[in-house]
Amino acid sequence: MGYNWYFQIVWDYREVFFRGAEVTAELTIGALAISLSLGLALGLCRSSRVGFVRWPAALYVELFRSTPILVQLVWIYYALPILSGVQMGNVLSAAVGIGLHSAAYVAEIFRAGIKSIERGQMDAAKSIGMRYSAAMRRIILPQAVRRMIPPFINEFATLIKLTTLGSVLAVNELLHESENLINNTYRPLEVYTALAIVFAVIIFPFIYLSQRLERYWRVRG
Amino acid sequence: MNGGPAITVRGLHKYFGRLHVLRGIDLVVGRGEVLVLIGPSGSGKSTLLRCIDFLEEYDQGEIWLGRDLVGYRRNAAGRLVRDRDAAVSRVRARMGMVFQSFNLFPHKTVLENVIEGPVIVKGQKRDEAIPPAKALLDRVGLSDKLHAYPTQLSGGQQQRAAIARALAMQPEAMLFDEPTSSLDPELVGEVLEVMRGLAADGMTMIVATHEMGFAQEIADRVMMIDHGMIVESGRPEQIFGAPAQERTAEFLRRVRH
Ligand SMILES: Nc1ncnc2c1ncn2[C@@H]1O[C@H](COP(=O)(O)OP(=O)(O)OP(=O)(O)O)[C@@H](O)[C@H]1O
Numbered sequence: 289m290g291y292n293w294y295f296q297i298v299w300d301y302r303e304v305f306f307r308g309a310e311v312t313a314e315l316t317i318g319a320l321a322i323s324l325s326l327g328l329a330l331g332l333c334r335s336s337r338v339g340f341v342r343w344p345a346a347l348y349v350e351l352f353r354s355t356p357i358l359v360q361l362v363w364i365y366y367a368l369p370i371l372s373g374v375q376m377g378n379v380l381s382a383a384v385g386i387g388l389h390s391a392a393y394v395a396e397i398f399r400a401g402i403k404s405i406e407r408g409q410m411d412a413a414k415s416i417g418m419r420y421s422a423a424m425r426r427i428i429l430p431q432a433v434r435r436m437i438p439p440f441i442n443e444f445a446t447l448i449k450l451t452t453l454g455s456v457l458a459v460n461e462l463l464h465e466s467e468n469l470i471n472n473t474y475r476p477l478e479v480y481t482a483l484a485i486v487f488a489v490i491i492f493p494f495i496y497l498s499q500r501l502e503r504y505w506r507v508r509g
Numbered sequence: 510m511n512g513g514p515a516i517t518v519r520g521l522h523k524y525f526g527r528l529h530v531l532r533g534i535d536l537v538v539g540r541g542e543v544l545v546l547i548g549p550s551g552s553g554k555s556t557l558l559r560c561i562d563f564l565e566e567y568d569q570g571e572i573w574l575g576r577d578l579v580g581y582r583r584n585a586a587g588r589l590v591r592d593r594d595a596a597v598s599r600v601r602a603r604m605g606m607v608f609q610s611f612n613l614f615p616h617k618t619v620l621e622n623v624i625e626g627p628v629i630v631k632g633q634k635r636d637e638a639i640p641p642a643k644a645l646l647d648r649v650g651l652s653d654k655l656h657a658y659p660t661q662l663s664g665g666q667q668q669r670a671a672i673a674r675a676l677a678m679q680p681e682a683m684l685f686d687e688p689t690s691s692l693d694p695e696l697v698g699e700v701l702e703v704m705r706g707l708a709a710d711g712m713t714m715i716v717a718t719h720e721m722g723f724a725q726e727i728a729d730r731v732m733m734i735d736h737g738m739i740v741e742s743g744r745p746e747q748i749f750g751a752p753a754q755e756r757t758a759e760f761l762r763r764v765r766h
């Protein structure tokens with residue numbers, strides 16, 4: 289343990305971290321927008337009574353859950369342009385890739401939330417003459433969303449962590465900026481340690497909040 | 510309204526997968542009539558009520574609410590096809606259903622539960638819907654619980670609120686599926702009292718219940734169901750006093766022990 293820590297270096301190059309954090313935030317917001325909107329749509333489709341609505345959504349979810357996200361990212365960045373002729377930049381590719389991946393998990397959270405509402409609620413809504421869509425909107429979803437919030441927050445924390453994978457597409461997010469910095473300073477221990485702490489500080493509050501909410505709502509029904 | 514029957518069921522069959530749950534049910538309920546369904550657990554009483562409200566699709570036969578087929582319509586070729594969601598909902602809105610487990614909407618207050626149907630289904634304004642809803646809640650004895658949430662109520666209060674919610678749609682008929690089975694014994698009476706009032710007011714009712722005393726008292730007709738078939742049906746004093754079928758007699762001996 290004779291290593292001489294030199295954390296001053298992190299402070300000296302703080303600009304690099306801020307820059308990286310900005311890109312990480314961009315990636316997070318972009319991926320989150322895709323993940324939530326697509327995930328909600330997929331989750332609703334998976335809860336549908338109609339087979340040809342349900343099956344494609346199920347296929348999507350299983351496909352994205354059973355392949356590594358790294359493979360999905362490089363596929364979108366390198367293979368998709370060849371097939372489609374559309375070349376997205378590396379930041380957009382990473383955001384789309386992470387968003388598409390996370391959407392599969394959001395869809396599952398959404399479906400599980402809807403499924404967790406007792407069947408009697410839909411029965412009661414129908415029995416007073418509500419149509420399926422109205423029953424979903426006014427009776428099922430408002431109850432389900434509450435149960436979905438804690439797992440959603442967890443998924444959000446996961447998504448922030450996944451943005452580090454942008455580094456393989458040379459996106460200048462936190463991890464990639466850190467690696468650049470190490471190449472200049474030869475101080476991997478300080479830089480990686482600082483990076484880990486930065487992520488922990490960002491993510492821990494969300495995980496804590498999720499656990500608190502879960503406990504709070506378990507008690508209050 | 511015409512003078513025909515309120516509810517007609519003809520040749521009704523229902524399967525759950527390979528399980529043949531209803532095996533040819535025929536019944537006619539007149540307007541203002543109270544029909545009580547009795548029979549052992551698993552005989553198909555709930556399923557029959559759920560089919561009538563089209564909460565379950567039935568496989569064969571016909572169910573009519575007044576002159577309207579429930580859940581199906583005849584296409585150009587004269588074949589029965591599943592009706593559209595909107596049409597099914599319109600028919601359902603004309604029947605009230607009360608469940609064993611109440612099924613109040615837990616995220617809404619008692620008053621909001623009751624006006625949900627009038628506002629969302631009938632398109633009334635909130636302000637229009639509230640006075641009659643309050644009157645109904647008064648009638649079931651819940652004037653002081655308008656703004657309570659279901660979890661803050663006793664089982665008996667919840668069930669009375671659920672009855673008010675169904676009545677708010679001004680239904681032509683009410684279906685009760687063991688409305689007191691999940692209540693503590695001391696809370697059963699208050700719910701039965703509300704149902705008694707409804708019957709006295711001439712509401713058409715089909716009631717599945719294990720409360721034999723209540724059945725005898727409230728029923729115009731009692732129908733014994735077993736294994737998805739009607740064993741017999743008749744006036745309560747006949748069914749309870751001198752059942753024609755041995756299966757009915759045996760069932761009554763068992764529940765009265
Ligand atoms: N959703 C379902 N899926 C499969 N089988 C079902 C379903 N609902 C009911 N059944 C079966 O159908 C049969 C009739 O059930 P039903 O609930 O109609 O009986 P019941 O007369 O209401 O009984 P109880 O007095 O216990 O309420 C039972 O064998 C039951 O297990």
Ligand SMILES: [Mg+2]
Binds near residue numbers: 556
């Ligand atoms: Mg039952």
